[in-house]
Amino acid sequence: MPPQAHSQQGPPLPRRPNQQLYQPQQWTNHSTSTASLSTGLHDISLSSNLQQSSTFNAPEPQKSCHGAIASKHASLAIDDRPPTTDRVAEFILDIPDGVRNMTQHPGNIIVGSVVVTVTKPTKALRIKLTFLGQQRVYVRDMTNQASLLNYTNVDYTIFDKQLTLWGRDLGEDDANGPLETLQPGTLRVPFSIKIPRINYPSTIKREKTCRVRYVVWATLERPGTFMDHTILTDKEEIHFEPIAYPTRPHEALHINNTIYGTPETSTAHIAVVVTGGIMQLPAVAGDRVAYQLEARIQLDQRSVTNSDNHHLTDINQCVIRFMRVYIVERLKARGLIKGMVHTQAYSKDIHAVTLIPTNSKPGKVSNSESVYSSNGHIRLPFDMCPFDSKQLERTYELRIECDVVDKSSLLDKMTRQKSTYTMHMPLEICTISPDTFDAAAYQNAYTNESLNMSSIALPPHHKAAAEPKVVVGGWEIERSFIKWDRLNPTWVELARKRNAEYI
Numbered sequence: 168m169p170p171q172a173h174s175q176q177g178p179p180l181p182r183r184p185n186q187q188l189y190q191p192q193q194w195t196n197h198s199t200s201t202a203s204l205s206t207g208l209h210d211i212s213l214s215s216n217l218q219q220s221s222t223f224n225a226p227e228p229q230k231s232c233h234g235a236i237a238s239k240h241a242s243l244a245i246d247d248r249p250p251t252t253d254r255v256a257e258f259i260l261d262i263p264d265g266v267r268n269m270t271q272h273p274g275n276i277i278v279g280s281v282v283v284t285v286t287k288p289t290k291a292l293r294i295k296l297t298f299l300g301q302q303r304v305y306v307r308d309m310t311n312q313a314s315l316l317n318y319t320n321v322d323y324t325i326f327d328k329q330l331t332l333w334g335r336d337l338g339e340d341d342a343n344g345p346l347e348t349l350q351p352g353t354l355r356v357p358f359s360i361k362i363p364r365i366n367y368p369s370t371i372k373r374e375k376t377c378r379v380r381y382v383v384w385a386t387l388e389r390p391g392t393f394m395d396h397t398i399l400t401d402k403e404e405i406h407f408e409p410i411a412y413p414t415r416p417h418e419a420l421h422i423n424n425t426i427y428g429t430p431e432t433s434t435a436h437i438a439v440v441v442t443g444g445i446m447q448l449p450a451v452a453g454d455r456v457a458y459q460l461e462a463r464i465q466l467d468q469r470s471v472t473n474s475d476n477h478h479l480t481d482i483n484q485c486v487i488r489f490m491r492v493y494i495v496e497r498l499k500a501r502g503l504i505k506g507m508v509h510t511q512a513y514s515k516d517i518h519a520v521t522l523i524p525t526n527s528k529p530g531k532v533s534n535s536e537s538v539y540s541s542n543g544h545i546r547l548p549f550d551m552c553p554f555d556s557k558q559l560e561r562t563y564e565l566r567i568e569c570d571v572v573d574k575s576s577l578l579d580k581m582t583r584q585k586s587t588y589t590m591h592m593p594l595e596i597c598t599i600s601p602d603t604f605d606a607a608a609y610q611n612a613y614t615n616e617s618l619n620m621s622s623i624a625l626p627p628h629h630k631a632a633a634e635p636k637v638v639v640g641g642w643e644i645e646r647s648f649i650k651w652d653r654l655n656p657t658w659v660e661l662a663r664k665r666n667a668e669y670i
Contacts, residue, residue, distance in 0.1 A: 247653060249286055250661035257284035257353070257657050260385050260400040271381075271407045272598075273367075277360040278642040281332055281385040281400070284353040284657040290346040292388040292395065293334030298360055298637055300325030302368055302379040304500035304559055306509040318375070318511075321502035323558050325367055330637040332356040332385070346390060351651035359641030365633060366409035368556040376513050377500055377559050381405040408552045413449045413601040420445045422460065426569070426588040427467055434586040437482055438467040439569050441590060449595035452551035459542040460522065462487050462569045484574045487539040488585070489532070493566040494518040494547065494594065501558050516566075518548050539569065551596045563594040 262279035271277060281294060301324055308317045331337055333356055334347050360383070368379045383405060387398040421444045428435045443460035450456050466482055498513040522541035524534045553561050569588045640646070649655050653662075 250658060250665050251286065254285060254287055254289055255283070255387070255398060256286050256661065257282060258387055258398050258400055260383070260403055262403055267403065271362060271405055273362060273364040273410055275362050276641070277362070277383070277405060278357070280355050280357045280644055282353060282355050283349065283387060285349045285351055286651055287351055289349045290390065291334055291349055292346065292390060294332045294356065295337070295386045295388065296330045296332055296358055296383070296637060297386065298328045298383045298635055300367060300381045302377070302556065302559055304377045304502050305375055306500050306502035306504065306511040308504050308509065319502070319504055321504065326634045328635050328637050330358070330639070332358060332639055353649045353655055353657055355647045357640050357642060357644040357646065359638055361636040363633065363635065366554065367407060368554050368559060369408050369552040369561070370406045371561070373498065373513070377498055379559065381407050408598065409554050410599060411553050411597040412599055413597040414595065415449065415601065417447050417601045420448045420592070422592070424590050426590050428586065428588070432586065434485070434571060436467050437485060437571060438465050439463070439487070439571065439588040440465055441567060441569070449597045449601055450547060451598065451600055452547055452596055453549040455544040455546050457544050460490070460567070461538065461540040462490055464537040464571065485571050486535055486537055486574050487569050488534060488572045489570040490522045490539045490541060491568045492520045492522060492545060493568065495564045495566050497562045497564060499560040520545050535574070552598060553596050563596050565592050565594045566590070
């Protein structure tokens, strides 16, 4: 028998204590069966279900994409680097939503805070708050006949209140004395604005007609080499409405008016008599006002004697097709141009209602009789508020229109003849219900025209200042300071925006 191969090689070498055996990378996928590995010196059997020794280091599995992003996000979360290099990282005007979205009236208080965040010590002159009331009217310049666009806007300042929230007062000289320093961090300074019981003009904006606005903003003034640097916050619009006092208690507006036809027309001999009334006037904006109206066609004898009967429409063939009620806003602007006072009037339909005939079928609003009767309610718009600031006056009126058509031409739109009869009447709107009417207590407080709105004529039962009062504080928020570090809310917000792609 030939000798075995391994006996000719000599005895096997002893294993080193820290020797690591070669293992393919597919070791994790092997089954629990025993595999044979030949080293050329000795047959060694390994079993994959045995625990590896402490000296055996298996290769680490590759990290997934999600794990890499999470690891990168974790490293950014503990990053102490500032999220911005700007000196002024934040400068905003913080007004609570409950105040910003609420309509202000005389006697109300507007509260808010000015927030400034600096990343390094910053020298500054002051932080100033401004509350401005301004109105603009467009009037026609009759002295400029050459220009086709001879409308000129005239601005009036109702009030301009300024207050220093931090730093030097407005009366001090900016060139003298050392400057104060804003330390790195977030400074919050609260403020409050007390509106006096004065009927300033209502907030309004009509394109190329007029504008009344009330805005508040803050200014950060910093010294510069050649000129001071200023940073402004966004301007916050304050919606204001005056108190429109009623002049009388609730009562009905009785209507008995005859509307005559237009001369030199086929319906010149036809008149429309409108009777009835509108209840609960003066009315509060947004109320439902009851009405009862009737329109009737009758013959106008004055026009018959002076007109050619061959061109007149047969009155027996005429019907009142529709009856509508319009609420009209009237504006009267006054402006001083080149030493002369100019006046301009504007009107706009802000609400329209087609009255439903009493005996009509459901869903039908047209009429086919010579008598048109209707009753119901009209919902007034909510944004109605009359005022008179001497430079701008806003009033309202009712316009009733009746469409008279020839019954024989209803089927032919090309030959249909229609005449519109219109009547106007004033509409008194107030903001206080007339149910508590008191003539001695309800008195309007409007501006003094002779002093260009710089002085307010106060009613005798009010003892208030003519301009708003702006003070530091005045509500539950106190002045606060948060240093500039990774716990600062502005730091956290800026870091979140910078690392948004990893979130």
